[in-house]
Amino acid sequence: MQSRKPPTMADIARVAGVSPMTVSRAFKRDASVSAATRNAIIKAAEDIGYVFDSTASNLRSQRSDFVAVTIPSINNANFADTVRGLSEGLKERGLQILLGYTDYDIHEEERLIEQLLRRRPEAIVVTGGRHTDRARRLLQNAGIPVIETWDLPKDPIGHVVGFSNADAVKDMVAHFVGQGKRKIAFIGGDADGDTRGTDRRTGFVAAMKAQGLDATRLIAAGRPPISMREGADAMARLLETMPDTEAVICVSDLSAFGALTECQRRGVSVPARIAIAGFGDYEIGAISVPSLTTINPFPHEIGAQAAALILRVLDGPAQGATVITVKPELLLRESGGQR
Amino acid sequence: MQSRKPPTMADIARVAGVSPMTVSRAFKRDASVSAATRNAIIKAAEDIGYVFDSTASNLRSQRSDFVAVTIPSINNANFADTVRGLSEGLKERGLQILLGYTDYDIHEEERLIEQLLRRRPEAIVVTGGRHTDRARRLLQNAGIPVIETWDLPKDPIGHVVGFSNADAVKDMVAHFVGQGKRKIAFIGGDADGDTRGTDRRTGFVAAMKAQGLDATRLIAAGRPPISMREGADAMARLLETMPDTEAVICVSDLSAFGALTECQRRGVSVPARIAIAGFGDYEIGAISVPSLTTINPFPHEIGAQAAALILRVLDGPAQGATVITVKPELLLRESGGQR
DNA sequence: TGCGGTCCTGTCAGCGATACCCAAACCCCG
DNA sequence: CGGGGTTTGGGTATCGCTGACAGGACCGCA
Numbered sequence: 226m227q228s229r230k231p232p233t234m235a236d237i238a239r240v241a242g243v244s245p246m247t248v249s250r251a252f253k254r255d256a257s258v259s260a261a262t263r264n265a266i267i268k269a270a271e272d273i274g275y276v277f278d279s280t281a282s283n284l285r286s287q288r289s290d291f292v293a294v295t296i297p298s299i300n301n302a303n304f305a306d307t308v309r310g311l312s313e314g315l316k317e318r319g320l321q322i323l324l325g326y327t328d329y330d331i332h333e334e335e336r337l338i339e340q341l342l343r344r345r346p347e348a349i350v351v352t353g354g355r356h357t358d359r360a361r362r363l364l365q366n367a368g369i370p371v372i373e374t375w376d377l378p379k380d381p382i383g384h385v386v387g388f389s390n391a392d393a394v395k396d397m398v399a400h401f402v403g404q405g406k407r408k409i410a411f412i413g414g415d416a417d418g419d420t421r422g423t424d425r426r427t428g429f430v431a432a433m434k435a436q437g438l439d440a441t442r443l444i445a446a447g448r449p450p451i452s453m454r455e456g457a458d459a460m461a462r463l464l465e466t467m468p469d470t471e472a473v474i475c476v477s478d479l480s481a482f483g484a485l486t487e488c489q490r491r492g493v494s495v496p497a498r499i500a501i502a503g504f505g506d507y508e509i510g511a512i513s514v515p516s517l518t519t520i521n522p523f524p525h526e527i528g529a530q531a532a533a534l535i536l537r538v539l540d541g542p543a544q545g546a547t548v549i550t551v552k553p554e555l556l557l558r559e560s561g562g563q564r
Numbered sequence: 565m566q567s568r569k570p571p572t573m574a575d576i577a578r579v580a581g582v583s584p585m586t587v588s589r590a591f592k593r594d595a596s597v598s599a600a601t602r603n604a605i606i607k608a609a610e611d612i613g614y615v616f617d618s619t620a621s622n623l624r625s626q627r628s629d630f631v632a633v634t635i636p637s638i639n640n641a642n643f644a645d646t647v648r649g650l651s652e653g654l655k656e657r658g659l660q661i662l663l664g665y666t667d668y669d670i671h672e673e674e675r676l677i678e679q680l681l682r683r684r685p686e687a688i689v690v691t692g693g694r695h696t697d698r699a700r701r702l703l704q705n706a707g708i709p710v711i712e713t714w715d716l717p718k719d720p721i722g723h724v725v726g727f728s729n730a731d732a733v734k735d736m737v738a739h740f741v742g743q744g745k746r747k748i749a750f751i752g753g754d755a756d757g758d759t760r761g762t763d764r765r766t767g768f769v770a771a772m773k774a775q776g777l778d779a780t781r782l783i784a785a786g787r788p789p790i791s792m793r794e795g796a797d798a799m800a801r802l803l804e805t806m807p808d809t810e811a812v813i814c815v816s817d818l819s820a821f822g823a824l825t826e827c828q829r830r831g832v833s834v835p836a837r838i839a840i841a842g843f844g845d846y847e848i849g850a851i852s853v854p855s856l857t858t859i860n861p862f863p864h865e866i867g868a869q870a871a872a873l874i875l876r877v878l879d880g881p882a883q884g885a886t887v888i889t890v891k892p893e894l895l896l897r898e899s900g901g902q903r
Numbered sequence: 904t905g906c907g908g909t910c911c912t913g914t915c916a917g918c919g920a921t922a923c924c925c926a927a928a929c930c931c932c933g
Numbered sequence: 934c935g936g937g938g939t940t941t942g943g944g945t946a947t948c949g950c951t952g953a954c955a956g957g958a959c960c961g962c963a
Contacts, residue, residue: 231707233949244913249951257911274705279682280628281949284619284918299663300644308638321679324638324663340660343618366613368570453851482848489853509821509848512792514828572919583943588921596941620919623948 232273241269252277283345291321292535293341293349297329298450303505304352306524307374307531311350314532318539320347327352329449331420335360342367348535354378354387355420370538372531375421375522377550384538385548386531390421391428393520393553397474397502398432400555404562406471406500409433410442412459412484413476414449422449422476425504429474442467451476456483464491470499472561478503478510478519485513485560496562506556518561522553571612580608591616622684630660631874632685634676636668636692637789642844642863643691646713649867650689657875659686666691668788670759674699681706687874693717693726694759709877711870714760714861716889723877724887725870729760730767732859732892736813736841737771739894743901745810745839748772749781751798751823752815753788761788761815764843768813781806790815795822803830809838811900817842817849817858824852824899835901845895857900861892 234248241248243262250256251266258266269275283289292315296304312322325341327334335357341349348369354376356364364371364382371383378385394411401409411429414422426443433440446459456475460483463470475481481503488495495501495515503510503519510517530549538544573587580587582601589595590605597605608614622628631654635643651661664680666673674696680688687708693715695703703710703721710722717724733750740748750768753761765782772779785798795814799822802809814820820842827834834840834854842849842858849856869888877883 234951235949245949246914246951247912249949250912253951257909259911262911274701276678276702276706277682278623278684278949280619280623280684281918282951284623284920284948285950286952287918289619298644299638299647300641302639305637305639339615343616345617345619362613363615367615453847457851479847483851486851486853508792508818512796512822512825514825573921574919584919585921585944586942588919589942592921596939598941601941617919620948621921623950624919624921626948 231278232275233278234275236273237266237269237275240273241266289345289347290319291323291344291346293323293325293338293344293346295325295327295334295337295341295349295351297327297352299324299326301450302507303522303524307352307528310525310528310530311532312528314529315535318536320535331355331357331360335363338363347539348372350374350531350535352376353420354381354385356382370535372534374527374531376424377548381546381548384534384546386527386534386551387549388522388551388553389428390424391431393504393522394425394428394474395432395435396553396555397518397520398429398436400557400561401472401474401500401502402436402438404472404500407438408442408467408469408471409438410444410463410467410470410473411476412444412446412451412456412463412473412480414447414451414455415445422451425476442470442473446480449476451480453479453483453486456480457487458483460484460487461491464488464493464499472496472500472502474502474504476504478505478507478517481517481519481560482509482513485515485517495560500562501560503560510556510558513560515559518558519556520553521556523551526551570617571614572617573614575612576605576608576614579612580605626684628684628686629658630662630683630685632662632664632677632680632683632688634664634666634673634680634688634690636666638663638665640789641846642861645863646691646867646870649864649869650871651867653868653871654874657878659874670694670696670699674702677702686878687711689713689870689874691715692759693720693724695721709874711873713866713870715763716887720885720887723873723885725866725873725890726888727861727890727892728767729763730770732843732861733764733767733813734771734774735892735894736857736859737768737775739896739900740811740813740839740841741775741777743811743839746777747781747806747808747810748777749783749802749806749809749812750815751783751785751790751795751802751812751819753786753790753794754784761790764815781809781812785819788815790819792818792822792825795819796826797822799823799826800830803827803832803838811839811841813841813843815843817844817846817856820856820858820899821848821852824854824856834899839901840899842899849895849897852899854898857897858895859892860895862890865890 234245237248238245250258251263325337338360350372352375354373373385374387376387377389413426430440444459444463446455503517506519506521510519573584576587577584589597590602664676677699689711691714693712713725715726716728752765769779783798783802785794842856845858845860849858
């Protein structure tokens with residue numbers, strides 16, 4: 226709380242009786258400083274309460290020590306897992322993560338990307354493949370590796386580590402059809418905003434049509450991301466307007482769980498009367514009664530692959546853009562009629 | 565992906581035919597630049613794809629434009645709400661948030677705090693009131709406002725915005741005792757690590773003893789934070805070893821929900837046979853069947869108050885340390901025997 | 904003893920922006 | 934039309950650290 230100026234390397238140098246440059250070297254891993262000198266410097270630094278100033282270091286060396294990451298929300302187990310995979314993978318190289326969240330809004334994403342680029346990250350990882358034009362331009366001109374995740378964009382900006390949200394839902398539709406179900410509904414958010422949710426709905430409609438089935442059982446439950454409560458409300462509407470529905474695919478496990486509770490409140494048996502599937506393999510789906518059939522997109526693996534890719538790209542000279550697909554997996558559990 | 569050097573203000577100055585200093589002024593809000601000059605500069609900047617370099621700006625002006633925040637986990641609705649309250653409150657002043665997570669480990673917190681301080685934030689907000697000695701020293705010497713949250717530490721480092729975890733649980737114990745329950749258990753994490761959880765357990769034991777009741781029905785469910793699954797396992801153990809338990813208080817809504825599902829799997833009726841309470845007012849507690857009795861600690865309010873406090877402290881000269889208490893509220897719902 | 908090689912440490916300059924100081928241009932009014 | 938005040942823009946010197954280069958000390962070996 227005191228306001229005297231914080232000490233600098235020059236202060237340490239004075240105390241330790243060396244030059245500032247030697248102090249600088251003492252703080253670097255591989256620098257050549259004798260053990261005695263280094264210890265004296267470290268001790269002097271501790272004594273006067275020195276804290277390294279990475280602002281100055283970054284400016285002078287023209288290298289920051291972090292990677293920028295944007296995710297739609299900090300409070301989502303899936304994206305948290307991706308961030309975890311990223312930070313674990315980047316830790317070995319001493320790279321930090323600078324995290325920002327977009328609230329599922331590409332205009333907010335644009336603002337965030339600009340803010341992040343001002344700090345000159347070594348690379349940037351964004352969630353999703355849809356961006357404002359200006360955001361695309363900013364990323365293209367940033368002169369650093371760009372990685373889009375959680376999607377397989379048609380026209381990638383740089384590298385990609387992701388999967389097709391549409392295809393994943395198609396697999397789920399195929400599964401239900403294979404069970405003999407025909408009247409299948411989809412609960413998701415409103416059309417705009419969460420592009421991954423929109424892709425999932427698009428995949429649902431395409432898959433249903435491909436099977437020659439009615440693809441109009443669509444419930445829009447509000448602005449993405451939709452909550453458990455909104456999932457419950459959507460299920461209420463579905464049961465009232467299309468009571469003969471045999472299965473429902475929800476845009477996420479959270480809304481699927483909400484839908485499940487609504488069935489429980491109404492005494493509608495799951496999966497006997499209606500089957501429910503979610504997306505994301507959140508913990509709640511594994512533990513709920515009945516457990517939730519869902520899709521595991523391997524969020525941690527996405528982060529780990531992205532981290533490995535960043536390290537490769539930062540090492541080697543600029544290669545072509547890489548696209549890495551992490552294939553999601555169907556998890557068949559009780560709510561879908563399996564056990 | 566191209567690697568030519570990014571443009572600087574000097575480049576803009578050349579294009580726009582003004583001095584670098586004027587370019588700098590054009591990018592500041594209140595600076596005195598004529599509208600014509602400013603527009604020409606903004607246009608030149610857009611044309612050549614300039615992105616402001618906050619590294620240089622921060623170094624020269626000795627002011628960063630952000631506040632550092634540490635939270636235990638980026639996948640927790642409570643802390644996410646606090647961060648939201650913080651960023652909303654800080655936005656008006658143009659302050660960004662630099663977020664880091666500690667994984668509920670005070671040693672990891674120490675490393676994180678050092679990393680964050682290296683970037684010279686304007687202020688720092690930490691979750692919890694227990695830290696390593698070195699972390700305390702770092703914070704004390706940082707020369708910036710320090711705010712501890714989600715706790716009421718006995719010996720605060722600087723300012724505080726929080727509540728007593730122990731007292732909150734005491735209220736819940738009193739509630740159950742008022743209902744005539746005597747055999748009350750507590751499910752939490754192992755003793756070390758998550759200090760808020762530890763405080764809740766301590767509060768439970770103290771409250772039970774104060775009521776003259778047996779305070780030994782304690783289940784330790786693993787390293788904090790404990791998951792739904794761990795909550796379920798803990799409930800299984802509780803039902804097997806102390807089947808006459810009348811009520812159980814869980815360290816969080818997530819573990820409480822896990823405990824509830826275990827009861828459902830075993831056909832143990834909640835709340836008739838055993839009442840369950842959680843902590844945190846997560847969405848799952850509002851929507852589960854039965855809904856969960858819990859405690860709302862007003863996480864968003866904590867963030868909002870912390871933000872307001874930061875703005876006040878940064879404005880005015882260093883006043884004394886402030887302690888703001890945000891009192892939690894009991895939410896009596898179905899799982900606790902209310903409706 | 905002399906020489907190349909290695910290790911350690913010092914000097915100097917500059918990363919990109921801006922605080923500070925000052926000058927020119929402009930304005931209003933008597 | 935001149936004087937004082939305001940607005941607008943320029944020049945210079947850093948902020949704290951580190952890349953590049955130089956040089957001294959010390960070593961082993963011929």
